[in-house]
Amino acid sequence: MSGQLSHDRSSISSVHTAAPHLYADLILQQLDALPTLSSIAVRVLELTSDDRFKADEVIELIGTDPSLSAKVLKLCRCSEQGRSANVRTVDRAVLMMGFQAVRNAVLSVQVFDTLEQIGSASLRDEEPQLFDRRAFWQHSIAVACAAEALAGTPELEQQINKSEAFLAGLLHELGLLALHVTLPAPLEQACRYAELNAVGMDHACRRIIGIDTVTAGKRLAEHWQLPHAITDVIWLHGQQPELLPNLPHRKLIAVVSLADSMVHCRYIAPVDQGRRCEFTEPLQQWLGLSSPRVEKIIRALPAAVKMRADALGMSVEQDAHELLKALAKANAALGRINDHLRSSADLATQQAATIAAINTFHRTASPGGSILAALTNVATSVCELTGGEHSAILFQPKPGRQWHVLAFANDGQNLANATTAPPPNHCDLSEFDAQSDLPLTALNLRDWLQASMPNVPIAPDWRLLPLRCGSAVLAAVLHRPPAEGALRTPQLEALSRTWAAAVMAAVQHDGAKRLGEELAQANAILSETQDELARARALATIGEVAAGAAHEMNNPLTVISGRSQLLATRLNDPSMRDMAEQITEATHRLSDMITGLRQLAEPMRLRRTSANLSQLLDVAIENAVEQCGQKLPVVQQLPSQQAVANIFVDGGQFADALTELICNALEAEGASQVTVRVQIDPANDRLTVQVADDGRGLTDHALAHAFDPFFSAKPAGRQPGMGLARARRIVEAHGGSITIRNASKAGALVTIQLSQWRNPGKQRHVA
Amino acid sequence: MGKNNGQKSWAEKQVFTTGEAAEVCKVSQQTIIRCFDSGRLQGFRVPGSRFRRIPRNELIRFMRANEIPSDVLEASDIKRVLIVDDDPEIIELLQDAIGKDERFEVKTASTGYDAGLLTESFKPHIVLLDYMLPDINGNVVCERIRANHALADARIIIVSGVVNQNEIDELTRRGADDFIKKPFRIDQLIERMTNLLNV
Numbered sequence: 001m002s003g004q005l006s007h008d009r010s011s012i013s014s015v016h017t018a019a020p021h022l023y024a025d026l027i028l029q030q031l032d033a034l035p036t037l038s039s040i041a042v043r044v045l046e047l048t049s050d051d052r053f054k055a056d057e058v059i060e061l062i063g064t065d066p067s068l069s070a071k072v073l074k075l076c077r078c079s080e081q082g083r084s085a086n087v088r089t090v091d092r093a094v095l096m097m098g099f100q101a102v103r104n105a106v107l108s109v110q111v112f113d114t115l116e117q118i119g120s121a122s123l124r125d126e127e128p129q130l131f132d133r134r135a136f137w138q139h140s141i142a143v144a145c146a147a148e149a150l151a152g153t154p155e156l157e158q159q160i161n162k163s164e165a166f167l168a169g170l171l172h173e174l175g176l177l178a179l180h181v182t183l184p185a186p187l188e189q190a191c192r193y194a195e196l197n198a199v200g201m202d203h204a205c206r207r208i209i210g211i212d213t214v215t216a217g218k219r220l221a222e223h224w225q226l227p228h229a230i231t232d233v234i235w236l237h238g239q240q241p242e243l244l245p246n247l248p249h250r251k252l253i254a255v256v257s258l259a260d261s262m263v264h265c266r267y268i269a270p271v272d273q274g275r276r277c278e279f280t281e282p283l284q285q286w287l288g289l290s291s292p293r294v295e296k297i298i299r300a301l302p303a304a305v306k307m308r309a310d311a312l313g314m315s316v317e318q319d320a321h322e323l324l325k326a327l328a329k330a331n332a333a334l335g336r337i338n339d340h341l342r343s344s345a346d347l348a349t350q351q352a353a354t355i356a357a358i359n360t361f362h363r364t365a366s367p368g369g370s371i372l373a374a375l376t377n378v379a380t381s382v383c384e385l386t387g388g389e390h391s392a393i394l395f396q397p398k399p400g401r402q403w404h405v406l407a408f409a410n411d412g413q414n415l416a417n418a419t420t421a422p423p424p425n426h427c428d429l430s431e432f433d434a435q436s437d438l439p440l441t442a443l444n445l446r447d448w449l450q451a452s453m454p455n456v457p458i459a460p461d462w463r464l465l466p467l468r469c470g471s472a473v474l475a476a477v478l479h480r481p482p483a484e485g486a487l488r489t490p491q492l493e494a495l496s497r498t499w500a501a502a503v504m505a506a507v508q509h510d511g512a513k514r515l516g517e518e519l520a521q522a523n524a525i526l527s528e529t530q531d532e533l534a535r536a537r538a539l540a541t542i543g544e545v546a547a548g549a550a551h552e553m554n555n556p557l558t559v560i561s562g563r564s565q566l567l568a569t570r571l572n573d574p575s576m577r578d579m580a581e582q583i584t585e586a587t588h589r590l591s592d593m594i595t596g597l598r599q600l601a602e603p604m605r606l607r608r609t610s611a612n613l614s615q616l617l618d619v620a621i622e623n624a625v626e627q628c629g630q631k632l633p634v635v636q637q638l639p640s641q642q643a644v645a646n647i648f649v650d651g652g653q654f655a656d657a658l659t660e661l662i663c664n665a666l667e668a669e670g671a672s673q674v675t676v677r678v679q680i681d682p683a684n685d686r687l688t689v690q691v692a693d694d695g696r697g698l699t700d701h702a703l704a705h706a707f708d709p710f711f712s713a714k715p716a717g718r719q720p721g722m723g724l725a726r727a728r729r730i731v732e733a734h735g736g737s738i739t740i741r742n743a744s745k746a747g748a749l750v751t752i753q754l755s756q757w758r759n760p761g762k763q764r765h766v767a
Numbered sequence: 768m769g770k771n772n773g774q775k776s777w778a779e780k781q782v783f784t785t786g787e788a789a790e791v792c793k794v795s796q797q798t799i800i801r802c803f804d805s806g807r808l809q810g811f812r813v814p815g816s817r818f819r820r821i822p823r824n825e826l827i828r829f830m831r832a833n834e835i836p837s838d839v840l841e842a843s844d845i846k847r848v849l850i851v852d853d854d855p856e857i858i859e860l861l862q863d864a865i866g867k868d869e870r871f872e873v874k875t876a877s878t879g880y881d882a883g884l885l886t887e888s889f890k891p892h893i894v895l896l897d898y899m900l901p902d903i904n905g906n907v908v909c910e911r912i913r914a915n916h917a918l919a920d921a922r923i924i925i926v927s928g929v930v931n932q933n934e935i936d937e938l939t940r941r942g943a944d945d946f947i948k949k950p951f952r953i954d955q956l957i958e959r960m961t962n963l964l965n966v
Contacts (some may be wrong), residue, residue, distance in 0.1 A: 550928050561950035565954075591950055
């Protein structure tokens with residue numbers, strides 16, 4: 001049985017270590033596993049529960065166990081001092097004191113023996129125990145004696161059986177003992193908790209073990225099938241009498257409560273039960289007892305206790321000795337409480353300093369600030385707390401990225417700011433996740449760090465404190481060890497959460513800001529793409545219309561043109577011939593417009609070859625002058641012949657585009673000269689061709705629609721207005737862009753920009 | 768129709784006697800007969816008689832194979848022009864414009880099918896071919912003409928209002944010699960034709 005018990009106990013202990021509260025069911029099972037009372041006690045209980053029991057059988061039963069008989073008789077004699085000195089046999093005792101008293105004496109002896117037996121087997125005496133078993137029994141016997149004495153007063157004599165009061169008093173804290181036997185370690189912890197927090201044992205047991213002592217006691221009493229009155233005393237003692245349920249043995253419960261309170265006030269308790277002397281007065285009044293009578297009982301108590309303890313086989317030490325021991329014990333408890341208070345005060349000071357530091361940090365931190373501002377704040381906070389003149393921060397915005405090493409003076413001045421690859425054998429700051437504040441030398445980081453920021457001295461005793469936020473480590477603080485009187489490392493670690501949260505907030509804010517910007521950019525691109533799409537759709541529609549028109553219109557135009565040509569050959573009158581010629585010209589112009597529209601809409605096929613831009617420009621200028629009939633000077637400004645001798649374009653198409661632009665410039669109102677400027681941007685190797693005139697420039701409306709087909713700012717009917725639209729098509733087919741604006745001085749300025757203009761197959765020429 | 772100018776024209780002669788063949792080739796009749804009998808010059812005999820007859824194509828082949836100048840067969844200055852277009856007004860216009868020129872003999876067709884038939888019989892020197900025809904497109908007609916050896920020397924000018932550069936390239940690949948866009952200047956069209964025909 002004891003083996004089984006110890007096994008179960010260990011299983012409960014393991015539950016206890018796993019969770020702060022034990023499950024009540026498990027504990028109750030544990031209690032149920034306690035050994036039952038001896039067969040004699042069980043039999044006595046069985047026999048006395050029946051009204052028709054035979055006293056002879058009980059007497060005979062007790063008689064079979066001589067040692068039990070002796071203890072019972074001794075106990076009986078103690079209770080009936082003076083008039084029962086001649087009680088020598090059990091049947092005599094029954095005769096003298098009544099069957100009830102003998103039965104209670106048997107139970108007292110049996111319960112005491114059983115629990116003593118289990119308790120002795122389960123305890124290792126060398127361990128200092130807050131729960132003192134011996135003191136517990138002394139307390140129990142004292143309560144039992146007090147209860148018996150109270151029951152013997154004239155006010156209560158008729159209502160309460162003295163021996164029952166003794167038994168109830170003896171067993172009233174059965175639960176405490178039961179927990180001590182089944183769960184010694186958790187009970188010790190509960191005792192310590194009760195002592196340090198100045199709370200009652202019931203509260204401490206509920207908090208630490210998950211079940212209070214009265215419930216445990218009641219359960220064990222039921223398990224042992226003790227009489228209902230005893231069970232109820234165990235369960236309900238200590239409560240105010242007014243609050244007790246209307247039970248036949250309410251007075252018994254109140255008597256035990258009063259006895260318990262009396263003993264607590266003047267005697268020694270095994271542990272502080274939290275039940276104070278203030279209960280004594282109301283209980284006394286409720287029971288109708290006078291104070292002198294109670295005082296008298298108390299005075300007689302030590303002697304009675306000694307006698308009963310002897311009778312139960314437990315030696316009670318001398319009062320003075322007992323007092324000294326109690327004093328020593330109290331002193332030890334006081335010392336423990338003092339230590340606890342000192343460490344609590346110390347902790348509170350540190351915590352107050354931590355909170356003050358967090359407050360200061362939050363005062364200086366500005367919401368929505370940059371990452372650098374957040375890091376600066378952290379660094380100054382670190383300097384302030386450690387007393388250092390400067391500190392440093394390792395920052396890695398995302399795993400896999402490079403590390404930023406920043407150093408700050410204690411006034412927030414940025415001393416160093418380097419971006420570098422992680423040190424050898426390191427990759428991400430999250431590697432430090434499992435570590436707390438560690439010396440840099442232990443991490444082999446000092447030399448690397450010093451090399452990253454040579455102007456910031458890093459002492460050998462500097463430490464690294466990772467800033468964790470959730471599962472991420474975004475940054476780590478590098479600091480000198482805290483100075484005397486400054487915050488200690490555990491507090492720095494606690495603060496590191498605040499710093500980490502601030503850095504994380506700054507990073508997230510930064511990310512959100514960047515996302516916002518990207519979104520705006522994406523919106524702009526989307527809008528441009530939508531415009532492009534709309535233009536492409538419009539072009540496609542124009543293309544379809546033009547293709548149909550070309551077929552349907554060119555045949556009639558051919559007839560008109562051909563007939564007018566034939567007509568012209570037959571006319572002798574030159575003016576009439578001219579008219580016919582004009583008809584021919586008009587039909588051809590109309591046809592060209594249709595063709596131009598169609599070409600504008602259909603996909604452009606480029607035949608890129610190596611071409612000389614200078615030559616293309618010559619061709620374009622010649623064509624443009626011929627096409628528009630203007631004889632203005634065209635000035636060329638080229639970087640060098642060689643630089644543009646090999647551009648990779650569809651030469652014919654590109655020359656056409658240039659022709660259109662130059663022609664447009666030549667025809668500009670008020671223009672006296674056209675300038676063609678070619679540049680290569682050294683930054684991005686972009687080829688820029690600008691065609692500028694010095695005319696009056698374009699209106700806003702003309703600028704907005706310059707590239708629309710058929711749009712012309714010139715007097716109506718002069719030109720089909722397809723030139724710039726066509727030039728745009730050609731340039732865009734080359735992957736370039738074309739823009740038009742009014743130049744700052746005078747005239748319009750058309751700019752072509754080409755990124756892919758170098759021949760990929762040939763070596764790049766350097767200007 | 769073209770003019771004979773009083774000279775004997777072999778231009779429209781489809782079947783030759785051995786005497787005519789000897790005259791065309793400027794050899795004796797006996798030589799022709801020998802070549803005929805030996806199979807070097809293919810032909811047929813008139814049913815019910817022993818008269819030898821030589822088809823024009825075979826005679827041209829023979830002359831070329833033996834490096835005998837064949838221009839005498841095509842000695843006429845008049846160039847046969849086939850106009851193919853589905854628009855009757857265009858056909859009429861071109862007939863008026865080209866047919867009036869004495870250097871050209873003109874026939875017309877309004878579908879690809881008719882054009883195919885006419886090329887066989889008319890043997891045009893040049894075809895003015897509209898690209899968009901009601902039955903088959905100009906590129907197919909172009910290909911058929913090129914597939915016919917008898918028409919190996921025929922020139923083709925595509926005339927169309929809707930042809931893009933890709934299609935022009937495709938037509939050139941299939942044998943077109945030139946492209947001219949509608950509407951056109953008549954003098955330019957004729958200049959292109961004469962250039963192609965070396966007239």
